[in-house]
Amino acid sequence: MTNRTVTHGSFTLERVYPVKPARVFHAFADAKMKEKWFAGPSGGWTQGEKSMDFRVGGVEVSKGKFTDGPAIEFQAAYWDIVPDERIIYSYWMTMDGKRISVSLATIELKPEGNGTRLKLVEQGAFLDGFDDPAVREKGTADLLDALGRSLEG
Amino acid sequence: MLNQRDGGERLDRVFQALADPTRRAIVERLARGPAPVSALAEPFAMSLPAILQHLGVLEECGLVSSEKVGRVRTCRVDTATLSLAEKWISERRLLWQRRLDRLGALLAAEEEQGESEKK
Numbered sequence: 001m002t003n004r005t006v007t008h009g010s011f012t013l014e015r016v017y018p019v020k021p022a023r024v025f026h027a028f029a030d031a032k033m034k035e036k037w038f039a040g041p042s043g044g045w046t047q048g049e050k051s052m053d054f055r056v057g058g059v060e061v062s063k064g065k066f067t068d069g070p071a072i073e074f075q076a077a078y079w080d081i082v083p084d085e086r087i088i089y090s091y092w093m094t095m096d097g098k099r100i101s102v103s104l105a106t107i108e109l110k111p112e113g114n115g116t117r118l119k120l121v122e123q124g125a126f127l128d129g130f131d132d133p134a135v136r137e138k139g140t141a142d143l144l145d146a147l148g149r150s151l152e153g
Numbered sequence: 154m155l156n157q158r159d160g161g162e163r164l165d166r167v168f169q170a171l172a173d174p175t176r177r178a179i180v181e182r183l184a185r186g187p188a189p190v191s192a193l194a195e196p197f198a199m200s201l202p203a204i205l206q207h208l209g210v211l212e213e214c215g216l217v218s219s220e221k222v223g224r225v226r227t228c229r230v231d232t233a234t235l236s237l238a239e240k241w242i243s244e245r246r247l248l249w250q251r252r253l254d255r256l257g258a259l260l261a262a263e264e265e266q267g268e269s270e271k272k
Contacts, residue, residue: 009242011246011249013246013249013253017256018260018264019260023260024256027256033259037258038252103245120253124242
């Protein structure tokens with residue numbers, strides 16, 4: 001039996017890029033450009049169905065599977081698009097068919113000097129944890145490794 | 154509820170605490186089980202006060218707790234800090250950090266290409 005839990009969380013990330021907002025916006029709006037940075041490095045991941053309809057009400061789908069890992073499905077819907085300024089979409093993710101989160105992502109682009117300040121806020125409902133302590137311990141170790149790599153990298 | 158005011162700030166402190174390789178090594182050691190301060194200090198070529206300072210940072214953000222019995226202070230990982238929800242949020246945050254860094258590299262590469270085409 002699944003232990004039903006919901007935890008709400010949010011985080012904010014900011015970056016300054018040395019290009020005009022239009023260029024950054026294009027990297028989100030153009031499927032080919034987005035593919036180059038949004039998905040992870042190709043190793044260990046098999047991409048399945050993938051589509052993107054970048055307009056208000058449009059849907060984006062991505063399905064795939066980690067080698068020796070879970071199948072992941074992502075579906076987003078765009079709700080606000082202001083060219084070169086703002087994108088808001090909601091999305092859900094499933095892991096092996098179980099829904100693990102439903103989130104709202106807000107991306108704001110503001111000119112700064114000759115560049116662009118990007119602000120990303122994600123607010124999510126994280127669902128039904130894997131309450132197995134062994135899984136949790138493994139997850140903690142993985143997280144520490146990932147943290148280390150990202151901070152060193 | 155983990156929002157930016159409480160959980161988010163704490164998460165930031167956790168990330169900052171783990172930005173240091175010595176502190177990560179200490180947490181990794183403690184993930185295998187509780188240990189006295191002297192045993193934690195042993196593998197490091199640094200003074201005990203320096204180790205105590207690192208432990209102080211880890212205790213402040215709630216990653217590690219310690220208890221003194223007699224003359225021995227024993228440390229343990231406070232697993233509640235790295236609860237599943239926070240783990241998920243951290244992972245999502247890490248995912249986005251990597252994405253935004255890749256985007257930056259891509260935009261910079263394009264910029265360079267654009268510059269050289271102008272010449």
